[in-house]
Amino acid sequence: MPVNDASYVAGVRREVDGMARGIGLSEEDRGRTSLVVTELATNLARHAGGGEILARIVSREEMSGIEVIAVDRGPGIANIRESLRDGISTAGTAGTGLGAIRRQSDEFDIHSVPGHGTVILSCLWPSHHAPPHGDMQIGSVSVPKLGEVVCGDSLGVQRSSNSISAMVVDGLGHGVLANDAAEAARRLFCAAFPPSPAAAVQKIHAGLRATRGAAVGIVTLDLATSRATFCGIGNIAGLAAAGGDVRRFVSMNGIAGHTAGQTREFVYPCEGAGLVIVLHSDGISSNWSFDRYSGLTARHPSLIAAVLLRDHGRGRDDATVLVIKRPR
Secondary structure: OEEOOHHHHHHHHHHHHHHHHHOOOOHHHHHHHHHHHHHHHHHHHHHOOOEEEEEEEEEEOOEEEEEEEEEOOOOOOOOHHHHOOOOOOOOOOOOOHHHHHHHHOOEEEEEEEOOOEEEEEEEEOHHHOOOOOOOOEEEEEEEOOOOOOOOOEEEEEEEOOOEEEEEEEEEOOOHHHHHHHHHHHHHHHHOOOOOOHHHHHHHHHHHOOOOOOEEEEEEEEEOOOOEEEEEEEOOOEEEEEEOOEEEEOOOEOEEEOOEEOOOOOEEEEOOOOOOEEEEEOOOEOOOOOHHHOOOHHHOOHHHHHHHHHHHHEOOOOOEEEEEEEOOO
């Protein structure tokens, strides 16, 4: 949702309140959500010269909450710690915005670089009870091409006791038919835990024949051995970063559901501190590196995804980024 000036704030608040009402949040939790959204959107209009609010329903441990991310390309924040104190303002206001957002949020994170903009994340859960992330944190952003009402990308995550499998799929083209293909792939992926990425890709390839087809990439992380196994058809990109090493995934040519050549798995070691795995559709340029982002890999995975979307989204395509990371 764009926030170009203060006149957009009320509309964004109503939209997110509708999401909160739809998942059955209490009046108190809806009030917290509206306060957070109002402050985030107002900050975009007042301090950043505009930006976007991303909002989605998130589920964890059979609970549902609201995740809200404010994204801007404004002047950034020189001293984040100082700005989180109530009474601190760079625009002559009361300066309670960031502090209020952090207090009302059950999960909060921020990344800002002077001269390059700010991204702020707030998650709100029922009765202030944020469910645990477990061994790995997972986050994502997914937005449709400008002008489309549905996204032609989709994603899925499956967990077992000792591994996590994640998929990003990009339906061919845009709009409803691309969404149909992507959602069909998501349903196939989520129907059962995949025995291997290659087996899951083959299953999806066979199941998409009645659709226009899609690019699909699936990674399985073995938590015991810290090894990632990837299999992809088409332009789904990804990487695994750990211990200072970065390994970019290899995807094969083709269109799942139509023309798929050889299905191959590639195994990537992920030993070392700071494990982060990223998958994204080709709505994100693949010409990016964590090297230019000091401290970004320590942030919440959805915030990482939003920064990559902001800085490397092509703007003319559906775009999805999925991030898996080991908490530090």
